[in-house]
Amino acid sequence: MSIQLSPVKTRVGPLALVGNTPLVEVQGLGLPAGCERSRVLLKLESTNPGGSIKDRTALNMVRTAEASGELRPGATIVESTSGNTGVGLALIGALTGHPVIIITGQDTSQEKIAALRQYGARVIFADWQAPVESPDNPRAIAERTAAEISEAWRPRQFDNSANPAAHYSGTGPEIWKQTSGRVTHFVAAVGTGGTVTGTGRFLKERSQGAVRVIAADPEGSVYSGGSAGKVIVDGVGNTWPRELWPTSFDPAVVDEFRRIDNQESYTVLHFLRNRHGLLLGPSSGLALAAARRVAAAAPDGSIVVAIAPDTGRNYLSKAFNLEWLAEQNITLSSQLPDVDQLSH
Secondary structure, X not given: OOOOOOOOOOOOOHHHHOOOOXXXXXXXXXXXXXXXXXXXXXXXXXXXXXXXXXXXXXXXXXXXXXXXXXXXXXXXXXXXXXOHHHHHHHHHHHHHOOOEEEXXXXXXXHXXXXXXHHOOOEEEEEOOOOOOOOOOOHHHHHHHHHHOOOOOEOXXXXXXXXXXXXXXXXXXXXXXXXXXXXXXXXXXXXXXXXXXXXXXXXXXXXXXXXXXXXXXXXXXXXXXXXXXXXXXXXXXXXXXXXXXXXXXXXXXXXXXXXXXXXXXHHHHHHHHHHHHOOOEOHHHHHHHHHHHHHHXXXXXXXXXXXXXXXXXXXXXXXXXXXXXXXXXXXXXXXXXXXXXXXXX
């Protein structure tokens, strides 16, 4: 007897899986009285095929360069990155026929290194702390490596307009549609600045300036002011002088910065795992900590959307390793800090 199967609706090809990530509401945040009707939503970029929001960036940079002729068929992609952009490029490169070489630091998590290699990327280690003018700087190594390979292409994500454009055309419209245009605040951690710039710009334009854009900044970063220090929240923050800030970041889009210390970021990160079963990367803890503060200070009934950039599976040896946390002087608490006691 033959069995008749109903047609199955599918999205064509793995590249179609990039984007259209879900929003999930996070409850139990201990918001103060007067904020009972406010909602905090996380956009789970970990559902992208490479596990992070950088799949969007990598895909748009590659497709834009291919369309312009800057990236030739089969040409090698060379980039310096702390991990997620590298994984995204390795994935997209494997799917589009481009070999990929990634220059990264020795402190990049072993999980990210493994993912890069599984997608076929060649990994070169560099001194991530080397100054800009040093030949050992990752960008300098990337430049030399690319120069040695015929037709090699460097995405230069920090200064590539296709980076924020990916979020202006994708992440922003998705958030607007998913909230039926009711989003009031948008929160994103800043690394290259592409996410907060592209998404924030779209939401501001679509809402005629009503949406407030908040940049979450980790301890040690200079985006929110102060002196540069050690940044232990992977993939975000900046320790460079202002003249070297990425051009993919437009500070004019940001209405305010929220500086979050490491203790709070990692406590919120573990809260997400323990209370909601969400195993996410440390920048997600940073973003949610900032969103929680924003919601506590915002008018009742606000809808605060924060970006959760990547999966926590890339940080099992770091952010979810108690020995590593102890080395960073982080002691986890079973309770979220009292939001009334935090500076807003």
